[in-house]
Amino acid sequence: MRQLLKIAGLFLVTSILCSCASVSLVDTWRNPGVRPARLQKVLVVSITKNDSNRRVYEDMLASQLSRQGVEAVAGYTLIPAGERASWSVLEKAMKQAAAQAVLTVQTIKVEQQTTVHPGYVDPYPGYWYPSAYPTWDLPSYYRSMAHYGPGYISTYDIATMQVNLFDASSGKLIWAATVESTEPEKVTTVGQELARIVVRSLAKDGLI
Template sequence: MRNLFRIAVFICLTAMLCSCASVSMVDTWRNPSLRGEGIRKVLVVGFSPKQSSRVVYEDTLVSELSSHGVEGVASYSVNQGNALPDWYALDRAVRRVGAQAVLTVQTIKVERQTTVQPSAVATPYPGYWYPPAFPDWDFPGYYRSMAAYGPTYVTTYDIATMQVNLFDARSDKLLWAGTIEATEPEKVTRVGKELASKVVKALRKEGVF
């Protein structure tokens, strides 16, 4: 019974891990020619065809920035309408709010991945052809041979590659860039929170804030 319990726990944990979105920072780059220190106000722009996703990414980044003493301004709160503003409108927004930098986030691509968890193979006890051995069957032997059995699990999920850029508002040059991979990108709220945490942590490590 103990082996069966362990197998059940393993299956449940595997299912839970597969159902959770996760975000990882794949690579970062810092412009060596720009200092970019002491930035205290940032305009956050989320590039997404879905307005709801754009709002989530901008709000979570603004919230994370604020928790570290940096004022963030969501672009959707500055520009009217659901569509992303053109460059000139965005430039006016930067000047209007007095932002020192512009932080952008965009999904570059989404790929479908499949993983296969092989089953544990168990040989039927005492063999495949039971009649000759039937008198010799006992429960301990049967249990030990079958307790490790488990079905094959196939999991399909999406991985999104996302690009996060920080531009210096004065020179318009790229100050910092980060590449992020996120599983289950459709779970926008969870991905947005993890992304914001990792991005701001990386920027603080670089001494930008």
């Protein structure tokens, strides 16, 4: 029974670890012609037609920025869902938030990728018993088969996301980043990791 519980526990932990989406920073760029003071107030805007996803990304980024001492406002609190495409509405929101900058996030493409995982060499001749290997014993069998495994194919989605930081007064692009994530459907996990990576990079570049 104890052994079964250990196996079940290991399976559960493995399942949890494998279910985590992966988020990575591909590259960043900073405008050498724009040198703002450290930002204290930022409006966060997720550009998407999915309102629930929008709230997650904006909330996660705003929360992570707040931990760095930045007064961040989630765009959905000031910009109604049906009006987010209007420049005048965004301009009004920037004034209401007294924002020095606007941080935008948008998924620009989702691609399906396939990875082929090759198997190991098969030592088994295809049939059983001494005619194949007269001297085949347990040690030699186990050593050979322990290193054998069939190949397999895995298919998964990769989302490319663009994060931009604009100066609120001039409208100029201050900073940009490209981020990739696997399993983009796991919005909460991706949002948390995205926020952590982006805010850490902004702090590293001396913008917050």
